[in-house]
Amino acid sequence: MKWSLYNFIIRNGSDYLLYNSLTNELMACVGAINSLLNEYKNNIDGLKQIHPELYNYLDAQKFIVSDETDETKQFIEHQKATDTSNDSLRIIINPTLDCNLRCWYCYEKHREGSTIHNDMDLAIKTFIKKEIEDKSLKSLSLSFFGGEPLMHFRKQVLPLILYTKELCITHKVKLKCSFTTNAVLLTPNVTELLANTKLEYHFQVPFDGDRDFHNSIKKHPNGTGTYDTVLQNVKYAASKGFAFTIRCNYTNKNILSFKKVIDDLSNIDSKDNLVFSLQRIWQEEDSSELDNKEKEVLLYLKNKGLTKPTEYKGIFQCYADKENCIVINYNGDIYKCTANDFLPEKREGILNSNGVITYNSLYEKRMKAKYALKPCLECNILPICMICTQKRLKMINEEKCIYIEEKDKPDIIRDHIRRIYKETDIT
Numbered sequence: 199m200k201w202s203l204y205n206f207i208i209r210n211g212s213d214y215l216l217y218n219s220l221t222n223e224l225m226a227c228v229g230a231i232n233s234l235l236n237e238y239k240n241n242i243d244g245l246k247q248i249h250p251e252l253y254n255y256l257d258a259q260k261f262i263v264s265d266e267t268d269e270t271k272q273f274i275e276h277q278k279a280t281d282t283s284n285d286s287l288r289i290i291i292n293p294t295l296d297c298n299l300r301c302w303y304c305y306e307k308h309r310e311g312s313t314i315h316n317d318m319d320l321a322i323k324t325f326i327k328k329e330i331e332d333k334s335l336k337s338l339s340l341s342f343f344g345g346e347p348l349m350h351f352r353k354q355v356l357p358l359i360l361y362t363k364e365l366c367i368t369h370k371v372k373l374k375c376s377f378t379t380n381a382v383l384l385t386p387n388v389t390e391l392l393a394n395t396k397l398e399y400h401f402q403v404p405f406d407g408d409r410d411f412h413n414s415i416k417k418h419p420n421g422t423g424t425y426d427t428v429l430q431n432v433k434y435a436a437s438k439g440f441a442f443t444i445r446c447n448y449t450n451k452n453i454l455s456f457k458k459v460i461d462d463l464s465n466i467d468s469k470d471n472l473v474f475s476l477q478r479i480w481q482e483e484d485s486s487e488l489d490n491k492e493k494e495v496l497l498y499l500k501n502k503g504l505t506k507p508t509e510y511k512g513i514f515q516c517y518a519d520k521e522n523c524i525v526i527n528y529n530g531d532i533y534k535c536t537a538n539d540f541l542p543e544k545r546e547g548i549l550n551s552n553g554v555i556t557y558n559s560l561y562e563k564r565m566k567a568k569y570a571l572k573p574c575l576e577c578n579i580l581p582i583c584m585i586c587t588q589k590r591l592k593m594i595n596e597e598k599c600i601y602i603e604e605k606d607k608p609d610i611i612r613d614h615i616r617r618i619y620k621e622t623d624i625t
Contacts, residue, residue: 288339288523324553348383407452
């Protein structure tokens with residue numbers, strides 16, 4: 199037997215945590231056990247003689263594996279099987295790149311008047327029809343991004359949902375729908391129209407702090423804030439059974455104000471439909487002070503009974519790295535990632551009028567970068583690495599990771615454990 203490549207031991211107060219990034223198993227251990235692990239991790243069979251109970255536990259939880267096991271190969275095979283599975287498909291559509299708000303930190307260049315024209319609407323529907331009929335799909339996720347996807351709700355979005363619903367019913371495919379929206383246009387009327395479809399919906403809605411902070415950023419062209427509108431729209435839609443991820447876009451200045459947002463949303467009957475996600479905006483530098491404030495807000499959520507175990511318990515993979523996930527822009531340009539400005543030079547393919555996608559060399563390079571980089575394949579946190587292939591493309595000729603240093607890994611593991619297990623006391 200041998201020590202797993204994906205094991206990692208970190209200090210937690212006066213004790214230690216043994217974590218495996220491939221299996222997501224976690225074991226707390228006192229100093230004496232940690233000493234044994236360090237002493238025998240290169241002689242696992244010797245540990246069996248010294249502490250058989252510990253040995254058996256490590257074996258059962260896959261902290262140790264047989265000498266013949268190629269964990270890297272297992273990881274790659276698992277990823278490829280997930281990537282190329284015809285069981286599921288996720289389609290993300292940008293109905294427009296225009297937006298009804300103008301947030302200062304937004305990375306996108308908004309395109310006023312951008313919309314899906316009739317010929318592209320037909321191409322998208324043809325593509326969906328082909329995918330459903332030609333593959334043995336069991337589930338389809340239809341997501342709407344942008345821009346603000348609800349700007350063209352009645353003309354483009356709702357008809358596309360209804361069209362896809364009928365196809366899925368005919369072919370017995372489970373359909374889920376989701377929106378990334380500022381929720382200003384998620385009016386009760388829109389909510390009722392969606393509720394009438396009898397489908398499952400999930401919304402990601404951003405807040406920029408409490409009322410004062412939010413209204414200083416997300417406001418109408420006339421300067422009026424949107425906090426109360428968004429709050430009421432979320433509450434009403436949640437009461438109809440829709441699920442929400444409340445994205446808390448935080449900086450060092452506004453992060454503690456999210457306690458007020460939590461208060462404003464914690465008194466609704468349907469709070470089980472809410473998940474809070476704290477996300478530092480990309481322009482804000484990380485710091486120990488900011489980390490401590492984040493822990494304070496997470497603890498506040500926990501005390502309010504608004505934390506729940508994440509559905510994710512396995513290997514991390516960015517949606518953009520999966521072959522069975524695509525982003526279709528309003529004009530037919532194909533992308534893999536939504537965390538990007540949708541420029542023509544960054545597209546990875548084109549949706550043709552016959553509903554077939556033609557991919558380009560950028561797409562081919564991205565897919566090859568997933569399993570070909572030496573620094574990644576030798577890394578003990580590869581299964582939970584948040585560095586997507588879009589960034590890994592810059593590492594083609596590198597001998598070591600250009601994004602993560604060895605000294606940073608303990609903090610990455612701690613942060614990951616906090617997210618997965620909702621533990622705020624991991625130090």
